[in-house]
Amino acid sequence: VAQAVMKKAAELAPDSLMPGGRPDPLIRRQHGHIGKPVSRVDGPLKVRGAAPFAAEVALDGMAYAALAYSTIAKGRIAAIDTAAAEAAPGVVLVMTHRNAPRLNPPPRFLSGDKAAAGDDSPIMQDDRVRWNGEPVALVLAETQEQADHARSLIRIAYEEEPAATSLATVSQAAGGCEVGTFMGEPLRAVVGDADAALAAAAHKVEVVYRTPGHNHNAIEPHAATLAWRGDELFVHDATQAVAHTAWSMAQIFGLEESQVHVTSPFVGGGFGAKGLWQHQVLAAAAARLAGRPVRIALSREGVYRIVGGRSPTEQRVALGADADGRLTAIIHRGVTPKTRHSPMPEPFILPTQSAYASETIALEVQTCYLDMVANTFMRAPGEAVGTVALECAMDELAEQLGLDPIELRIRNEPDKDPISGRPFSSRNIVAAYRAGAERFGWDRRSPTPRARREGEWLVGMGCATATYPYHRMPGGAARITLDADGRARVDVAAHEMGMGTATAQAQVAADRLGLPLEAVTVRYGDSSLPGVILAGGSQQTASVGLSVMMAHQELVGELLKLAGNDSPLAGLRAEEVESADAGLRKLDEPGRFESYASILGRAGRSELAAEGSAPMPLETMHWSMHSHGAMFCEVRVNAVTGETRVSRFLGSFDCGRILNPKTAASQFRGGIIMGLGLALMEETQFDERKGRIMNRTLADYHLPVHRDVPEIDVIWTDIPDPHAPMGARGIGEIGITGTGAAVANAIYNATGRRVRDFPITLDKLL
Numbered sequence: 001v002a003q004a005v006m007k008k009a010a011e012l013a014p015d016s017l018m019p020g021g022r023p024d025p026l027i028r029r030q031h032g033h034i035g036k037p038v039s040r041v042d043g044p045l046k047v048r049g050a051a052p053f054a055a056e057v058a059l060d061g062m063a064y065a066a067l068a069y070s071t072i073a074k075g076r077i078a079a080i081d082t083a084a085a086e087a088a089p090g091v092v093l094v095m096t097h098r099n100a101p102r103l104n105p106p107p108r109f110l111s112g113d114k115a116a117a118g119d120d121s122p123i124m125q126d127d128r129v130r131w132n133g134e135p136v137a138l139v140l141a142e143t144q145e146q147a148d149h150a151r152s153l154i155r156i157a158y159e160e161e162p163a164a165t166s167l168a169t170v171s172q173a174a175g176g177c178e179v180g181t182f183m184g185e186p187l188r189a190v191v192g193d194a195d196a197a198l199a200a201a202a203h204k205v206e207v208v209y210r211t212p213g214h215n216h217n218a219i220e221p222h223a224a225t226l227a228w229r230g231d232e233l234f235v236h237d238a239t240q241a242v243a244h245t246a247w248s249m250a251q252i253f254g255l256e257e258s259q260v261h262v263t264s265p266f267v268g269g270g271f272g273a274k275g276l277w278q279h280q281v282l283a284a285a286a287a288r289l290a291g292r293p294v295r296i297a298l299s300r301e302g303v304y305r306i307v308g309g310r311s312p313t314e315q316r317v318a319l320g321a322d323a324d325g326r327l328t329a330i331i332h333r334g335v336t337p338k339t340r341h342s343p344m345p346e347p348f349i350l351p352t353q354s355a356y357a358s359e360t361i362a363l364e365v366q367t368c369y370l371d372m373v374a375n376t377f378m379r380a381p382g383e384a385v386g387t388v389a390l391e392c393a394m395d396e397l398a399e400q401l402g403l404d405p406i407e408l409r410i411r412n413e414p415d416k417d418p419i420s421g422r423p424f425s426s427r428n429i430v431a432a433y434r435a436g437a438e439r440f441g442w443d444r445r446s447p448t449p450r451a452r453r454e455g456e457w458l459v460g461m462g463c464a465t466a467t468y469p470y471h472r473m474p475g476g477a478a479r480i481t482l483d484a485d486g487r488a489r490v491d492v493a494a495h496e497m498g499m500g501t502a503t504a505q506a507q508v509a510a511d512r513l514g515l516p517l518e519a520v521t522v523r524y525g526d527s528s529l530p531g532v533i534l535a536g537g538s539q540q541t542a543s544v545g546l547s548v549m550m551a552h553q554e555l556v557g558e559l560l561k562l563a564g565n566d567s568p569l570a571g572l573r574a575e576e577v578e579s580a581d582a583g584l585r586k587l588d589e590p591g592r593f594e595s596y597a598s599i600l601g602r603a604g605r606s607e608l609a610a611e612g613s614a615p616m617p618l619e620t621m622h623w624s625m626h627s628h629g630a631m632f633c634e635v636r637v638n639a640v641t642g643e644t645r646v647s648r649f650l651g652s653f654d655c656g657r658i659l660n661p662k663t664a665a666s667q668f669r670g671g672i673i674m675g676l677g678l679a680l681m682e683e684t685q686f687d688e689r690k691g692r693i694m695n696r697t698l699a700d701y702h703l704p705v706h707r708d709v710p711e712i713d714v715i716w717t718d719i720p721d722p723h724a725p726m727g728a729r730g731i732g733e734i735g736i737t738g739t740g741a742a743v744a745n746a747i748y749n750a751t752g753r754r755v756r757d758f759p760i761t762l763d764k765l766l
């Protein structure tokens with residue numbers, strides 16, 4: 001319904017997507033706080049250990065929770081013996097499906113505006129087991145160690161049923177697959193007859209790329225510390241969705257939304273996984289049974305068992321081109337598993353939707369059900385692994401054509417969105433490639449594989465395109481409160497997961513309000529604050545920035561009313577003034593000015609607050625909006641051991657206006673580092689016999705450490721997007737996209753080996 005409403009509204013008002021039909025003044029402002037490399041306002045708290053994380057909040061009388069996880073993939077609990085656990089030292093309570101309170105099903109993410117659950121399985125409500133690792137018991141004890149020990153004493157007998165745990169088996173069975181959906185839309189697109197065009201193409205590549213499952217590994221594992229006070233629930237959570245979590249917990253426990261309070265001032269990384277999973281619900285249920293506050297902090301294994309990750313994919317990309325290297329066919333099809341309780345399969349065709357011009361296009365994600373932990377959002381779901389297949393295939397085609405891979409991409413640059421036909425709001429991939437190629441020294445790359453050797457090391461370079469869509473979800477709102485000293489506070493239900501939210505938004509608010517940066521504070525991470533804002537889809541900055549713009553507009557109106565007839569501003573309308581120098585002034589008559597402090601002072605007010613809501617995200621109905629990038633990688637592959645070392649990496653981005661170069665560079669680098677892990681290390685080891693994830697710790701799930709990460713150079717076009725608030729598109733997820741392909745293409749250039757099965761571990765290069 002929301003989509004239909006938006007489409008209708010877009011038809012009615014095609015040119016006035018920004019509030020009031022005017023462009024955001026911050027898109028063009030040159031000499032403000034935006035664009036300055038301001039250090040993180042929360043930096044001092046973090047380095048002093050004074051930033052409170054969810055598992056560090058101490059509540060009086062708190063008990064500690066430990067979870068027991070099922071060891072079968074499907075079946076039922078035939079018997080469960082908790083006697084030894086209940087008798088163990090310090091144990092307060094053992095909760096299983098037999099004594100857990102009755103709970104409503106968790107609202108599955110995307111099923112409603114505030115639904116937060118990554119999985120909508122009933123939570124400890126019956127004897128059924130739905131995946132290997134599902135929580136089957138919770139122990140509460142006086143200490144974490146006592147809870148962990150007692151949990152080990154629980155004995156469970158299962159009646160096992162045949163489970164679907166092999167992607168190959170299920171996907172090859174007749175009727176085993178169906179077209180997947182993402183955000184309610186089928187993961188399928190057809191332009192012309194791509195199979196016929198491929199058959200007739202002068203040049204073609206047809207390749208299959210495989211990516212494994214990935215587990216989430218935020219530096220802070222999931223945790224919550226919570227307490228009931230009467231019928232009100234107070235949750236200190238690690239979440240990227242405070243308002244969604246509060247509403248969803250209220251649904252589950254049959255409460256009013258106002259009875260649940262979620263705070264989450266600091267989150268040690270989210271990447272899509274810090275939503276509502278079973279642990280918060282089980283902890284709240286146990287707290288109610290025991291009548292005590294509870295802390296639940298998942299172990300690394302706990303995250304792997306109950307928090308979804310990225311599912312494996314098998315992707316076939318076929319590209320047809322004419323003699324000039326112009327694409328005549330793009331086919332990107334493949335298969336990935338899903339579960340009956342997760343809202344999404346891994347949507348790996350997403351990046352291909354707007355990548356290249358081609359006469360024909362055929363995209364499709366086939367999905368099949370497995371009995372496993374839910375697939376969920378993991379940094380650039382779809383694009384992260386979709387660009388692996390697409391951008392490696394482009395490299396393979398370039399080689400066949402004898403074309404430079406950058407030139408091939410430039411030749412196929414689309415002038416409008418090839419699927420939707422919408423114009424691009426702003427697209428400067430070519431500029432990003434040119435700037436990147438020059439800075440990286442692309443002209444020193446030999447097109448011939450294995451051409452450069454330094455001792456044992458084969459050296460090569462590769463590139464790939466990065467891409468991630470601009471999103472803005474409905475529900476953004478913010479409040480600005482001015483005080484009598486002319487200071488401002490922005491209140492918004494936003495999140496700080498390490499990206500510098502408060503810092504960037506303080507810059508934005510200071511520029512909107514005409515205040516020095518020191519005069520603005522941003523309060524966030526609390527479900528009682530305005531807005532239903534997800535720190536996801538790389539959209540938080542746009543959502544908050546536009547909400548602040550709307551709150552500012554309201555504030556200006558209130559200030560003019562308050563200023564009254566004795567003010568130099570008397571008689572002016574909101575459209576006639578702007579914020580500057582800590583006050584309001586007439587647009588074309590700067591002499592007519594009054595400071596905020598003066599307006600409030602004359603009115604005898606200690607503060608003035610105004611709230612604004614972001615309008616529906618109509619901009620995405622009119623324009624194809626995407627962040628872009630050109631990734632450059634140099635690798636050294638050891639000819640003796642097969643070990644790959646990434647020796648240089650450059651990300652050249654086109655993401656609209658960059659609000660804070662310091663925090664933005666960290667976002668880009670962080671994404672690229674995650675992409676290096678995807679390329680070379682990360683792999684969920686899934687035992688298809690038992691449907692069990694075999695990795696349990698970072699000792700057997702490998703991530704890049706400092707020694708694996710070279711100096712990463714990042715540059716950007718800084719070309720404002722005229723259709724995005726502040727001219728800025730998202731920067732959080734794009735860094736992981738294109739990176740895997742840039743590494744793989746560099747490895748090919750170094751070694752002459754195409755490894756199409758990720759991660760590219762040394763055994764595959766020997």
Ligand code: MOS
Binds near residue numbers: 377378537
């Ligand atoms: Mo992101 S995967 O939308 O947190």
